[in-house]
Every structure is written in C-alpha cells, then in structure tokens.
Amino acid sequence: MNIKSYFLWGVGIFVILSVGGYIATRFMVALYSVFEDWQSRRDDEQLRAESESRREMLRKQNEERLDTGCDHFFDDAYGAFPPDVCCRCGLEQQKPLGGCDHQWQKIDGPLPGSHCVKCGKLHGGAKSSGPSP
Numbered sequence: 352m353n354i355k356s357y358f359l360w361g362v363g364i365f366v367i368l369s370v371g372g373y374i375a376t377r378f379m380v381a382l383y384s385v386f387e388d389w390q391s392r393r394d395d396e397q398l399r400a401e402s403e404s405r406r407e408m409l410r411k412q413n414e415e416r417l418d419t420g421c422d423h424f425f426d427d428a429y430g431a432f433p434p435d436v437c438c439r440c441g442l443e444q445q446k447p448l449g450g451c452d453h454q455w456q457k458i459d460g461p462l463p464g465s466h467c468v469k470c471g472k473l474h475g476g477a478k479s480s481g482p483s484p
C-alpha cells in the first residue's frame with residue numbers, strides 16, 4: 352500500500368461515516384417526530400376524555416340540581432327572567448358561574464323584571480324601579 356491508497360481509504364471511510372451519520376440522524380429525527388406525534392395525540396385523547404367525563408359529571412350534577420319536582424319551562428315570553436331561566440321555579444337551566452345558584456323571582460312592576468331571592472341580583476325592568484345593590 353502506498354500513501355495514495357491510504358488517502359483514498361481515508362476519504363472513503365470519511366464519506367461512509369458522514370453519509371451513515373446523516374442517515375442515522377435523519378432516521379432518529381423522523382423516529383422522534385413520530386414519537387412526538389403519537390405522544391401529543393395521546394395527550395389530546397387523554398385531555399378530550401377528561402373534559403368529556405368532566406362535562407358528563409357536570410351534566411349529571413345539573414340534572415340532579417334541576418330535579419326539584421318542577422316541570423321546568425325555560426321559554427319565558429315576557430322577558431322578566433334572564434335567558435334560560437325556568438319561569439315556574441326560577442332556576443337557571445345551567446348552574447351559573449360564580450357563587451350564587453340564582454333563584455329568580457318575578458317582581459311586579461311597570462316593566463317585566465325579576466330578582467334572585469338568594470343574592471338579590473336584579474334583572475330586567477326591576478333594575479330601573481327597584482333598589483339597586
């Protein structure tokens with residue numbers, strides 16, 4: 352072997368190593384992105400399942416909450432109640448956000464209005480005629 356063939360061997364090994372390294376890197380990157388994809392999809396599914404079960408739980412809680420023996424009627428034609436409030440018992444169709452699970456009661460007045468018997472919140476015409484908090 353002369354110096355020239357050593358040089359050629361060197362170049363050949365270098366090329367093989369760099370191509371091999373490149374391919375290995377690409378392979379790892381591809382593998383990692385597949386793994387990442389799978390992981391994020393799994394996280395998504397977990398999240399979806401969690402939010403679904405939470406929604407289901409809330410729905411059940413709400414059903415129990417509305418199970419008062421009242422034949423709820425959520426279509427208030429007079430506007431005395433806030434939207435989605437049963438005009439027979441005054442409960443809201445969904446538990447309202449915040450501390451008070453309002454129970455609306457109609458107030459007699461020149462304009463249709465109502466107030467919450469628990470926290471005193473006013474709605475509708477009561478605002479202008481009744482005492483404001």
Ligand SMILES: [Zn+2]
Nearest residue numbers: 421423437440
């Ligand atoms: Zn009702």
Ligand SMILES: [Zn+2]
Nearest residue numbers: 451453467470
């Ligand atoms: Zn209230």
